[in-house]
Amino acid sequence: MSARSTVTGGGAGAEHIPVAGQWRAGTGESLRSVDPATGELIATVAAAGVGDVDEAARNGAEVAAEPSWREMLPHRRARFLARAADLIERDRDELALLQTRDTGKPLAEARALVDSAAGAFRFYASVLETSQGVVTPPRGQHLAMSVHEPVGVIGAITPWNSPIASDAQKLAPALAAGNAVLLKPAEATPLVSLALARLLDESGLPPGLVSVLPGPGSVVGDAIVRHPAVGKVSFTGGTATGRAIGRIAADKVMPVTTELGGKSPTIVCADADIDQAVAGVLFGIFSSSGQSCVAGSRIFVHADIYEEFTARLVAAARTLRVGPGTDPATQVGPLATVEHRDRVAAMVDRARDEGAIVLCGGQAPSEPALSRGAYYLPTLLAGLANDAKTCQEEIFGPVGVLLPFSGEEELVAAANNTVYGLACGIWTRDYRTAWRLARRVEAGTVWINTYKQFSIATPFSGTKASGVGVEKGTDGIKAYMRQKSVYFGLDPDPIPWAAR
Template sequence: MTEHIQTLLAGRWRDASGPSYTTEYPHDGSVVAQLHAATVADVDEAVQAAEKARLQPAWAKRMPHERASVLHRIAQGIREQAESLAQLQRLDNGKPIKECRALVASAAGTFQFFAAAAETWEDAVTPARGDFLTLSVHEPLGVVGAITPWNSPIASEAQKMAPALAAGCAIVIKPAEITPRMAVELARIAQQSGVPDGIVSVLPGKGSVVGDALVRHPLVKRIAFTGGTNVGMGIQRLAADKLMPTSLELGGKSPTIVCADADLDHAVAGVIYGIFSSSGESCIAGSRAFVHASVYEAFKSRLLAAVKGLRVADPALETTHMGPLVNRGHRDSVERYVQLGRDEGGRVLCGGARPQGGYYDQGSYYQPTVIEGLPNTARMCREEIFGPVLALLPWSDEADLISQCNDNDYGLASGIWTRDYKAAWRIGRALQTGTVWVNTYKLFSVSTPFGGVKLSGTGREKGRQGILEYTTQKSFYWGMNDAPMPWALS
């Protein structure tokens, strides 16, 4: 059954002004939602309304602890609707239902965290350097834009919306064209929780239309973007014309390192989770596994046995490990990369094809795939596939290992499996990545900043300091001198 979806735009629930389009359930290709895309005029209306709303006393004069209470209510609203939200996300992008529930819980936790951060935030009286008092305060930037991806929408949108509201900003969200539901539902919960009309708008549609207009709008003072590197670089160029700050969480080609002394059971489980959960559709996916030559064969044997036991199935089932890829076009892209790996001399050890029969033929499914025999210089080892494809690479020399891990345009995340804490620290400090996991992988805490280096992006999300990304700093100098300033009197 196809559901008609309206959006919250400039304080009103209505259809956007652009053409109608539909979204599909990746499991079987069925149409699940129909909605209208936003236009450039809609962007202007939403931004103008946001600028007006943020200056009204109902928001501008609301104290941090009062904003915090609103964020707490949003967190509670998410928890009260957790199961329905999880099921909607499953329909949006085909994630297994267990993953969807975890992402919904993460979104609620994000609002709770930034509520606490807002309520306890402290500005500073800075050390005196003369006969005056100095203070530093933070003020909201104004209207900010959030452009979010299709792979984990509710979590990505919460990571932008929560700190923006905590800081006192207004926010216009441009969700991925094919996964608009989570942003719409978060806007509904925000409105129900007491966020004034106009403070939150959601504009579905094409990034080339809506996203571009949002970035260019003169009243938008910041863009938070999660998505592809090429798009992020384009946003950065446009932002430069406005001297506008951005945070860009972009692509990755993350290495995971298995040392000679690693607990292989832990390492196998962690490497599999790192690349095959979310069907590999994750910017932090551990897609390059560097395994020490002394344990390479033993690790490979255990890995392949475990991968062959993964259940690729209907995402509605509680037992599913991997659901479909987000759509057929993306599956075709993954297939092309696997064929490229074969052409470059790689050996497919498992997977490397679509599963056959029943709903597999209707949906956009692909098997978990492991390839060996490729050098780190191969395209398949250098470019982001964003799918369930793992390259196995042996190593023996630590200096060469670090060189190979860092020899990539991306620098988002990495993993190390070892019992030697000194080696973990030494290697981890040498890796050019924004996050290093040691004896675990793909675990997150909203209290810990996240972001990348090199072409994996700029800026950081999460962490208590995440509110600062949505503020501008103002300094006060307060004269304490009894006598007039002497310059004109001497």
């Protein structure tokens, strides 16, 4: 069944969700999927309730414990992931269109995210093909080895800004590790996650291994995190929710991986290639309509080039094409919901109250054709100090703040003066400066003369209030496993202590 059938396909469409191996109506209050470009209803989507979570978790624990799955040789498990990658690629255009309609993303960006999802499944299939345990150096009359085993049931909670890529980034390594997964997509954007679930069914995965449970985080997400059968939670979203999950996990003594908010600095040095820097800074803050945890929202520019760079950046921002994601010319689509657009607008109004100068944007577009959508113009602000609320709190929209700097010590202090530590961009021709700043700025990822480039093979993490744990890379699969040490005694004589 193709991805599109999740919305259009008869009785098993959006009115049903996969719970414990069966597609059926959920017990929660149904959700409305709305096209943020037009305000039109796309679909009414079944939602899970607390009872569905309980059933899915208990069933998932049973399926994950079955020897046919838990003890399956890694290279055989890899086949399911490789097949999932093939199916995602087969339905690439349908999945991209579905994500564009649900989130407002431009189609080119949606296609890239679908490709990322396929790549995640293919990468972890290859990791399984080469996975191995470790025999540790002997320090006595024994042979010791370290092995990794599945946790059992994983709770995966994903955000609305890039659903299919975020889903795959958690599902692929968790399944590769031998677990069952309870996937809770964002309340506003569940469609592509349900489409992905159908493809996983088609891949031949054991029924019940993956349940998709749409619904409010305060109900469904909370029930997943608290359920005694859930042994690990991976969450991508806001810092406040991440802290709440951490408190519950502490009571359960349960590991978590959290990828949370950011207020990432982008640094433009005096010797930067200004053409490259302008293009990179624009992409870093305005792609995804600014709805990105790694958005380069604090733009530090050396005082020697501040005026020239600012003028060119503002001029370029004004030429960005704002429109529906289905228009191939669109660069900046609508925000995910009208409610979120209004929150972004309110934060820009607060910035004005703080003394910000609006260099461009600062409002919704005036074109009648865009009036029904959740649009907001690319916005650049100046005139604020780094300790202003606008410079410290994540806006999660197309809003950047320009901040001049003169010396490196001043720059590093300001860049690190935030509760967050997710990403950083550096624009300079001097590799020594690039290396020095990359090591001094507190961030999980640093881009030098580029921005928002990702690889499933490269670990991704945050520091401070931007999260704990690692996703992606070969370490990403270990995050969904428990490590165990096994000793074989080689001494033919009894342990001396017992002979006394």
